[in-house]
Amino acid sequence: MIVVHDLVHRYRPDASPALDGVTLQIERGSLFGLLGPNGAGKTTLISLVAGLLAAQLGRITIDGQPLADFRSTQPNAIALVPQDYAFYPMLTVAENLAFFAGVQGLARSLQTERCAAAIHFARLEGVARQLAGELSGGLRRRLNLAIGLLGDPALLLLDEPTVGVDPQSRHFLLDAIRDLGEAGKTVIYTSHYMDEVEALCDRVAIIDHGKVLVQGRLTDVLRDEAPALTLRLDRALPSTLADDWAVRYPGFAHTRDSIRLHPFVAEALPGLLAELQAADCQPRALSFGTQNLEEVFMRLTRRSLRD
Amino acid sequence: MNTLIRLAALWRKETLALLRDRHGLAALFLMPAIFILVMSLALRDAFVPGMPADLGYAIVDIDRSEASQALEQQLAGIDVLREFGVLESESVAREAVASGRIAFVLVIPQGFAAQMASTRSATADPGPTLRMLADPTVPLAVRNGFRQQVEAEVTRLQLTGLLGRIGRSLMIPELHELASNAPPPQVLTEAVRGTGVGDEAGNATPQALPSSVQQNVPAWLIFSMFFVVVPISAVFIAERQHGTLQRLATQQVSFGLILAGKLLPFFVVNQVQAVVMVLVGQHLVPLAGGEALVLPASAASLFALWLMAAAVSLAAVAWALLIASVARTSEQATVIGGVGNILMGAIGGIMVPKFVMPATMQPLTQISPMAWALDGFHRVMLRDGVATDILPPAIALVSFALAALGVAILLNRRALRATR
Structure with a gap:
């Protein structure tokens, strides 16, 4: 269970809070949709959960452990797949995967194994020797996702993973993410595409101006108590x-x-x-x-x- | 072990990225090679050994006699040399020559006056000999010119003394004896090589005049080493812009490790540049009709040369990381880094040798790290300097590197915080 409790974060002391008392509970193995308009606080929340930012007020625990302790005992258990293509366009697909496996400190044999698995999972076999910068948008998204899987993370943070891809690649990515959920990984998924979140996630939270407006099971959130x-x-x-x-x-x-x-x-x-x-x-x-x-x-x- | 695996991955990535960056490679290798070749040939005549305007001499007068003072007065009439006056001891003189402040020192030994008055055969009693301490970087023709001038003045003194005595005694046989037996004026020349280079003011400015190739090889090597700013900033800024640094931070790759991952590959690249540019100076320039670069023969000097290359590399990579941290885009980095390098090169005596600059402008060169680097290389290449000789410029460069790295780390403190 990932528990985010009363999280407050300001980028400057005099600025309004990017997160203002955010409390969330995310069950292990769930596909959790995080929704909010631009500037709502999604990226800040993801950055805090990923350990990129330190919590100023409030706390994050994973399975009862403070986030910092969890990260130190399981350094590869959390992986972030950013919205940007966070890899090296001048390296080939295989070289990128080998690099990101290497910087996680994986032993050589494990690097080879994980890279092969990631290539297979993202169906990148045909382009493994191609420069990443020459890939189509959809293939780049797949590579971005594949890199996130190299550490075999228990928690995967996906930030807009289908932006700018063709429908075919989008379906592939959604299926792949669904497979990850079925494999028992916890996925926190942010997207502008509501239909994706509806189709994929079992729990959602909507945040705006740094506050959680609603959270819970998707079916509960969609239940309309009054006609509209x-x-x-x-x-x-x-x-x-x-x-x-x-x-x-x-x-x-x-x-x-x-x-x-x-x-x-x-x-x-x-x-x-x-x-x-x-x-x-x-x-x-x-x-x-x-x-x-x-x-x-x-x-x-x-x-x-x-x- | 874990850290080594991570470092190896970072090094491999940087190496692959550089090998595929044709523009970066051209800036690092092709540009300086062309500059060395073209500038060494184009400026060949500008570096023909000659007498620089500020070449000077001093005297150590141990004899303190009328004869020695008369010689000093005679030499003061030489217009082309600056007179630095009388130094108190030979050790002071040696230090002045070694540091390059004074080109020549004439040591007038005890007994010089007696020798001037002597009529005995030189073979029977050679007597005390004038000695000239000379900066080895002063061209041989200039050294010989000064020595001959001294010898001429000594001869004149002898004849004057003789004629005085003739006037007093009117003894013709003495004149005859002098003409046949007087010891010929003799000045032994000693090249004083650089040890303990540097003066108390810390602004040692050797008057060494390099040849065209001695100027251009280290100058353009330094210039190109600083051009690692192009490939380093291109990758670093892309990493920052595309979230790759964030991704690495999530994977608990510390900022320090990322810096180390960049330092080593580009340090190696800088060393390869040094080897290639020296080879260009040794083999390509003479093929095109220029003078071949000759490195010092001693292992100690070669080690000092490598130390200088290492210090310059550290400064260049740190400078590149600072520019990459300041710039928001790789285009900005290329402009800021490129213009910065050109300014440092122009001020630092890379493009225009320091010794052809007006005297008022020469001190300005010391604000450029490239000038410190060139000074260090010249201390080794022109004076056979060793590690202790290049300490001042090397320490300055390392200090510059540490300061630049410190600012770069401060500018990236958010990334640093993320790695905790």
Whole structure:
């Protein structure tokens, strides 16, 4: 069990906190989705769990051990797969893997074994001798992931691992990550793609402005206790209307071309439609009563994940 | 064992990265080789041995006689040499010559006046002999010129004395005896090689005039050694920008280990550069019609040469890491590092030899680490210096390296903190 307790982190003493009392519980072997808009505190949280930053207030324990103790006794048990291509473009795929296996201090025979396993896992056999800088985006993502697996980590921190890849590679990566979960590894997964998180993760947390807005099992988070209305529009919602509705309707949220009311009051619908028509906006689709992760996110943060 | 495996991986990575960096390799090997070849030939005539304007001499007058003072006055009339006056002892004179402050010292021995007045045969009694302590880096022609000038003045003194005596006694037989038996003026020349180089003020500036190849080989070698800034910063900045340093920190690779991983491969590269550039000076330059570089023969001097190369390498790699830490992009690093190197080279006597700079500008060269490096190489190459002789410039370079590394570590303190 990974326990993050009341974590506070500021990058400067006079700055507002990047993390403001974050508390999370992540079960071993779970695929944990960490969601939040840019600047929400996801990277700071991941950096703290990875040991890149030292906790200023609060604590992190893994299986009851303080993080520092856990890292010193099991130096390769936590692996970070950053969003960037954190490898060397001037080295081949095989050379990159050998390097990252080497800097983990693995014995020569174990290096060879782990590199072969990583190449096999990420289906990189055909490009093992190719320079990493010449790989396609999808293959680079696979290599990035494969490097993270060299230490056979118990906890894998994946930061936007599917950004900028083609659908085929994306499916491959999602399947691979699912396999890791089934193999008993704990995965903390951050992504802008809500559908990925819904399809992959069994537990999620949404953070914004350094605070956890909701966390728990995905099914619990998605359970909608009150009906909601979502309208997709044929054009962008005028900002004057958006500002007006934000005041008039509690639980109003919107993206560029959709609005959401939660809870939804049926009597309000005719008025809304009339105002939209007056603003030359036409509804394209309407859904009622169900919500997906994106809608939960919008309801909680009052903004889109990409804002 | 674990650390060695990690270091080996880091060294291998840096080596592979460098071997695939054609531009970096060209900057490290091709550029200086071309510079050495072209500049050694182009400036060959500018380095023809001649008498520098600030060449000077001093006198140690042990005899303290009328004759010795008369000789001093005669020599003072030589316009082309600066007169440094009378030194108190021969040991002081030796130190002054060894440090390069004074090109010649004429030692007037006890009994010089008596010898001037003597009419005995030189073969019967050679008497005390004038000695000239000379800086070995002063061209032989200049040394001979000074010696002949001294001999001429001594002859003039003798004749003057003789004519005085003739005037007093009008004894013709004495004149005849002198003409046949007087000891010919003789000045024994001794080259005083560099030991204990450096003066109390700590600003030893040997007046050694290198030949074209002696100037250009070490100069462009130093310049190119500092160009490790290009490959080092390219990889280091990419590591920082792409999250590779973060990844390494997660894998508990300390920042110190990362620095060590960069220091050794580029130290080796710098040493290979030194060997290659010396070979260019020894073999390629003469093939093109220039003078061949000759290294000191003694093992102690060769060891001192290697020590200098090691000190320069340490300074160059530390400088590169500092630039890589300051710059945000590899383009910035290339510009800052490149311009910095050119400025250090221009100020430090790499591009324009220090001795052709105006006297007012020469002290400025000492602000450039490249000048310290060139000074160290010249102490060995021109004066057969040994390890103790190159200590001042070597210590300065190592201090510079430590300071640069310290600042680089401070600038990367976040990465350091991450490794805890």
